[in-house]
Amino acid sequence: APLVLQFLAGDAEPAEVLSGALDARLGAPLQGGIKRQEHPVGWWRITVPGGLAAEGEPRLLLEQPFLNRVDAWVPGRQGPTRHALYGAHADPGHSARALVIELPHGIPEGEAVWLRVHTGSLMAMHPTIDNAAQVRADDLAYVAWRMFVLTVLAVLSLLAFAFCAGTGETSFAWFGAMLGFATLYLVAIGGDARLVPGADAMFSSTRANAIIAGLGVLCSNMFQRDYLDLRRKLPWLDRLLRGGSALVALGCLGCALGDWRGFWHLVNGGLVLSAIFLLVGSTVLALRRDRAGRVVMASWLPLMVFISLTATGTGMLGLWDSPRWLPQALAGSFALASLLLSIGLADKLLELRRDRDHASARAHADELTGLLNRAGIESELARVVQAAQRGGQAMSIAFIDLDHFKPINDAHGHGVGDQCLRIVSQRIRNQLRGDDVIGRYGGDEFLVVLPATAAGEALGIARRMLDSVRQRPLTIGELRLDAGLSIGVAERLHGEPIESLVERADAALYSSKQAGRSRVTVARTEPAPGQDAVPIINRRDGGVTWG
Ligand SMILES: Nc1nc2c(ncn2[C@@H]2O[C@H](COP(=O)(O)OP(=O)(O)OP(=O)(O)O)[C@@H](O)[C@H]2O)c(=O)[nH]1
Numbered sequence: 140a141p142l143v144l145q146f147l148a149g150d151a152e153p154a155e156v157l158s159g160a161l162d163a164r165l166g167a168p169l170q171g172g173i174k175r176q177e178h179p180v181g182w183w184r185i186t187v188p189g190g191l192a193a194e195g196e197p198r199l200l201l202e203q204p205f206l207n208r209v210d211a212w213v214p215g216r217q218g219p220t221r222h223a224l225y226g227a228h229a230d231p232g233h234s235a236r237a238l239v240i241e242l243p244h245g246i247p248e249g250e251a252v253w254l255r256v257h258t259g260s261l262m263a264m265h266p267t268i269d270n271a272a273q274v275r276a277d278d279l280a281y282v283a284w285r286m287f288v289l290t291v292l293a294v295l296s297l298l299a300f301a302f303c304a305g306t307g308e309t310s311f312a313w314f315g316a317m318l319g320f321a322t323l324y325l326v327a328i329g330g331d332a333r334l335v336p337g338a339d340a341m342f343s344s345t346r347a348n349a350i351i352a353g354l355g356v357l358c359s360n361m362f363q364r365d366y367l368d369l370r371r372k373l374p375w376l377d378r379l380l381r382g383g384s385a386l387v388a389l390g391c392l393g394c395a396l397g398d399w400r401g402f403w404h405l406v407n408g409g410l411v412l413s414a415i416f417l418l419v420g421s422t423v424l425a426l427r428r429d430r431a432g433r434v435v436m437a438s439w440l441p442l443m444v445f446i447s448l449t450a451t452g453t454g455m456l457g458l459w460d461s462p463r464w465l466p467q468a469l470a471g472s473f474a475l476a477s478l479l480l481s482i483g484l485a486d487k488l489l490e491l492r493r494d495r496d497h498a499s500a501r502a503h504a505d506e507l508t509g510l511l512n513r514a515g516i517e518s519e520l521a522r523v524v525q526a527a528q529r530g531g532q533a534m535s536i537a538f539i540d541l542d543h544f545k546p547i548n549d550a551h552g553h554g555v556g557d558q559c560l561r562i563v564s565q566r567i568r569n570q571l572r573g574d575d576v577i578g579r580y581g582g583d584e585f586l587v588v589l590p591a592t593a594a595g596e597a598l599g600i601a602r603r604m605l606d607s608v609r610q611r612p613l614t615i616g617e618l619r620l621d622a623g624l625s626i627g628v629a630e631r632l633h634g635e636p637i638e639s640l641v642e643r644a645d646a647a648l649y650s651s652k653q654a655g656r657s658r659v660t661v662a663r664t665e666p667a668p669g670q671d672a673v674p675i676i677n678r679r680d681g682g683v684t685w686g
Pocket residue numbers: 507540541542543544545546548552553554555556557560581582583652656
């Protein structure tokens with residue numbers, strides 16, 4: 140039904156208003172809905188040209204009530220009914236999307252609904268008429284949508300805190316807090332928690348809501364500074380954003396201490412400035428092909444569009460006739476923005492991890508041979524020793540030194556020496572199994588770590604490595620160079636520390652050198668009869684020296 144909405148200038152006694160004595164003061168029909176005029180309390184008359192029949196149990200709905208309180212006089216009913224989202228007159232029978240006023244007799248032609256509205260909110264309330272069945276259906280759809288949006292926000296917020304705890308990245312905590320406050324703010328203005336004990340006192344206060352919104356903006360600014368790395372990438376914008384945050388912080392503090400409306404404006408001003416700064420910053424960064432900038436722009440833009448549409452539409456400024464679903468689309472765009480930012484954060488985390496892995500791979504690589512360097516093989520050794528300790532498994536290591544390498548260097552130059560090292564490292568590596576690791580320990584020395592391997596098996600592998608080098612000469616250009624390896628193998632004794640294991644393998648290698656090079660020495664795994672420690676002793680055994 141087309142409703143005619145008229146405002147009565149100035150407050151008056153109900154009896155006087157209802158008698159029609161003040162009808163001359165009624166203004167022209169309004170489009171923009173019921174919103175705050177000069178005074179917080181005002182009278183509104185609603186009529187329907189041609190009248191509204193009582194069939195279908197018609198209801199008058201006032202959408203987006205937030206902090207407005209309404210006394211309604213409807214045709215055929217004595218005295219007013221009271222309606223509000225919060226407080227004693229909250230209506231548990233309907234969703235929070237609108238105040239619902241029953242019209243048991245419809246609105247007969249020539250009669251009117253009179254509303255005395257105490258406006259506590261800046262948003263306009265839209266009066267519409269629906270039948271009871273439609274109101275119930277719309278209520279269910281509204282509650283389902285709100286549950287979805289608020290659940291998305293709350294879950295993402297909790298996830299962000301869990302990520303912060305897991306990764307130690309503070310930007311996740313700021314993001315989680317921002318989502319938490321955004322959820323609270325949506326719940327406050329939407330009235331979703333109005334029937335929860337205590338929510339009434341908290342959410343029905345403009346000051347409390349300004350503080351919630353302000354804290355949300357502060358967390359958002361902190362998060363974006365971190366996420367976009369503004370300090371480094373756009374220092375001028377970082378300073379501006381800090382200014383915006385200072386205004387918001389001051390406003391929040393003021394709202395906490397006193398009731399002056401200026402503080403409330405300070406929060407809102409800081410919010411608008413921060414949003415503009417962020418949009419500018421993310422656009423500049425996105426144009427520079429910055430990934431984080433693009434994510435923020437993609438998530439911020441729809442939000443900003445919906446906020447602008449809401450602010451300029453019928454709900455707030457009344458510059459255009461915005462659709463009724465717009466406030467819910469705004470809530471949805473909050474959830475969408477958070478989802479995009481969550482994905483962006485996860486992506487950033489992956490990028491950081493990739494960078495770290497690359498850096499650590501670079502730090503642990505030996506440039507000449509492509510094997511692990513000393514630090515790399517030592518850390519692998521520590522890892523394998525730890526695993527062997529936990530699993531109670533055997534493990535061995537092999538220390539390898541190229542024989543007579545210095546003369547090759549001296550006779551053919553360092554370039555040929557380097558080539559030798561490359562070829563030898565390649566041949567040794569080819570003898571290893573999947574889990575074995577090899578690194579260049581320094582100069583012409585290599586260390587091989589053999590997980591789940593006892594001395595006997597390690598000896599076999601060491602001999603294969605030795606054979607792979609000594610059975611074929613190293614070919615470098617025209618040169619054919621014979622080479623050999625001295626190898627020391629040691630199996631880790633139960634509970635043996637790394638240093639001792641390495642020392643025993645080194646001593647076994649020394650034994651190989653002493654015994655004439657190009658051979659393998661295995662360190663004993665058990666003390667010799669009559670001795671308490673495991674010594675290195677030499678025993679010739681078919682080309683293999685046993686220690
Ligand atoms: N070409 C080249 N030579 C290196 C590199 N690092 C160390 N060296 C040389 O490797 C040689 C190592 O010699 P040693 O292991 O002490 O002596 P060796 O001649 O191999 O004698 P034994 O080990 O006793 O058989 C030295 O001459 C070092 O200058 C490298 O990266 N490239």
